[in-house]
Amino acid sequence: MLKPQQTQRIYAMAARLGVLESGNKNDMLHTIVYRLTQKESIRSLDENEYKTVVSELAERLKLQNLTEPPKPYKKKKYxxxxxxxxxxxxxxxxxxxxxxxxxxxxxxxxxxxxxxxxxxxxxxxxxxxxxxxxxxxxxxxxxxxxxxxxxxxxxxxxxxxxxxxxxx
Incomplete structure (x- = not known):
């Protein structure tokens, strides 16, 4: 099961690609996830499947000359x-x-x-x-x-x- 940050990363990359339709479980993102992992839910992915999906989305971003969303900023302790x-x-x-x-x-x-x-x-x-x-x-x-x-x-x-x- 994925951490919330990992799920958000997948959705952010999909939104950047334009393959995400809000509220639609049969959009292009879910089709890509099913094709790669045979799972219908993004939350049910394990770590290796997550990496596979992220690398596929990153590859598509490169093909469209779009940049991958930056990693979240972690505030340092004071x-x-x-x-x-x-x-x-x-x-x-x-x-x-x-x-x-x-x-x-x-x-x-x-x-x-x-x-x-x-x-x-x-x-x-x-x-x-x-x-x-x-x-x-x-x-x-x-x-x-x-x-x-x-x-x-x-x-x-x-x-x-x-x-x-x-x-x-």
């Missing part, structure tokens, strides 16, 4: 879609700046880079985060702010290093 979140480019830039900042350390620190990043986010943006997922709660605009703050951190670290070299 968290997965990334709307309003930091972009991948921003995340890469933040990590690049963190590694650059690490190079300016005069003394090695015991804190991991992720923990240092969380400390900077807490101080500058007033947002708690974990070192495993530091960007989880940050928006795109906060990402811009974080990148600018990290650039300032790097500039001040470079100036401190220069001042330390001049004293020696």
């Amino acid at each position: 968290e997965d879609s990334g709307r309003g979140k930091m972009s991948d480019g921003q995340r890469r830039k933040v990590w690049q700046l963190m590694y650059q900042l690490e190079k300016y350390d005069t003394e090695p620190t015991t804190a991991k880079l992720g923990d240092r990043l969380c400390g900077i986010i807490k101080k500058e943006l007033k947002i708690d985060c974990t070192s495993k997922q530091p960007f989880r709660w940050l928006t795109y605009n906060q990402g811009i702010t974080l990148i600018e703050k990290l650039k300032k951190y790097i500039d001040s670290a470079a100036q401190r290093r220069k001042a330390g070299e001049n004293k020696s």
Whole structure:
């Protein structure tokens, strides 16, 4: 037995071809289905018969230079879609700046880079985060702010290093 989406797909393709007559069980669509599967009802098709009917309808669509109806759009979960979140480019830039900042350390620190990043986010943006997922709660605009703050951190670290070299 077919899922409702599969039945809808067959009917959509048939409507696009013009072989569907609403309410008529003896229309061209049902004739095609009976010829291919020996079944009178579209709902009673199994998976293989469904694929056979869809491929036949798709072939006919190609012959008529019509496109197959698009697959239904599945909405992503808010968290997965990334709307309003930091972009991948921003995340890469933040990590690049963190590694650059690490190079300016005069003394090695015991804190991991992720923990240092969380400390900077807490101080500058007033947002708690974990070192495993530091960007989880940050928006795109906060990402811009974080990148600018990290650039300032790097500039001040470079100036401190220069001042330390001049004293020696």
